[in-house]
Amino acid sequence: MAASIIHLGEIRKTYFMGSNSIEVLKGVSLDIFKNEYVALMGPSGSGKSTLMNILGCLDTPTSGSYILNGSDVSKMADDDLADIRNKEIGFVFQQFNLLPRLTAAENVALPLIYAGVNKKDRIDRAMEALKKVSLADRSHHKPNEMSGGQIQRVAIARALVNNPSILLADEPTGNLDSKTSVEIMHIFGEIQAAGNTVVLVTHEEDIAGFAKRVVRLRDGFIESDNTKSEGHAELLQHS
Numbered sequence: 001m002a003a004s005i006i007h008l009g010e011i012r013k014t015y016f017m018g019s020n021s022i023e024v025l026k027g028v029s030l031d032i033f034k035n036e037y038v039a040l041m042g043p044s045g046s047g048k049s050t051l052m053n054i055l056g057c058l059d060t061p062t063s064g065s066y067i068l069n070g071s072d073v074s075k076m077a078d079d080d081l082a083d084i085r086n087k088e089i090g091f092v093f094q095q096f097n098l099l100p101r102l103t104a105a106e107n108v109a110l111p112l113i114y115a116g117v118n119k120k121d122r123i124d125r126a127m128e129a130l131k132k133v134s135l136a137d138r139s140h141h142k143p144n145e146m147s148g149g150q151i152q153r154v155a156i157a158r159a160l161v162n163n164p165s166i167l168l169a170d171e172p173t174g175n176l177d178s179k180t181s182v183e184i185m186h187i188f189g190e191i192q193a194a195g196n197t198v199v200l201v202t203h204e205e206d207i208a209g210f211a212k213r214v215v216r217l218r219d220g221f222i223e224s225d226n227t228k229s230e231g232h233a234e235l236l237q238h239s
Contacts, residue, residue: 004031011064026220039208042217090159094174129157149180
């Protein structure tokens with residue numbers, strides 16, 4: 001079997017508040033493979049946001065191992081984590097996080113500035129990423145001149161511009177109406193079909209339904225791991 005792009009081994013995360021400790025993740029083991037489309041689900045307090053922060057190298061586990069594309073990131077220093085994050089992970093957030101004074105192309109090109117790419121290449125790559133989300137014709141528009149769906153597509157293009165190993169989307173349709181949400185989810189499907197690995201965090205069943213695999217968390221454990229195959233679902237229960 002192919003090596004996993006994400007390997008989590010017995011990941012635990014405990015937050016300490018004074019003399020109190022809260023264990024949020026209680027031994028999560030998970031493998032995600034290249035070109036998979038996975039939704040992480042769970043009720044409030046299940047640990048899915050903490051797990052997403054660890055997957056995105058925004059936080060480190062208290063114990064356990066996290067191998068991302070061959071690198072053990074679970075014990076890396078903050079500077080090294082930031083470097084891995086910029087190279088390996090494209091983020092799409094519910095809040096879009098675009099800079100209002102920049103055009104679509106300039107917003108998309110931002111991660112390339114941090115990567116030290118020259119201006120001409122930045123613009124070329126930004127336009128290429130905007131084409132992938134069918135928005136090249138709006139490259140000179142600023143966020144206040146675009147609809148919510150167009151703004152989220154710019155945010156997706158920005159996440160793709162570094163050619164990351166994983167696209168990590170946190171409630172990406174949370175601020176969109178249902179019709180626009182479906183359009184955005186179709187774009188994620190096209191991105192996955194083109195060879196990208198997509199990990200989606202959502203609490204909405206209909207949005208999770210676009211993924212090929214749904215991992216459900218409850219009380220800091222994986223409750224179920226459900227893969228769709230050939231019209232039927234295989235349910236793997238984890239005790």
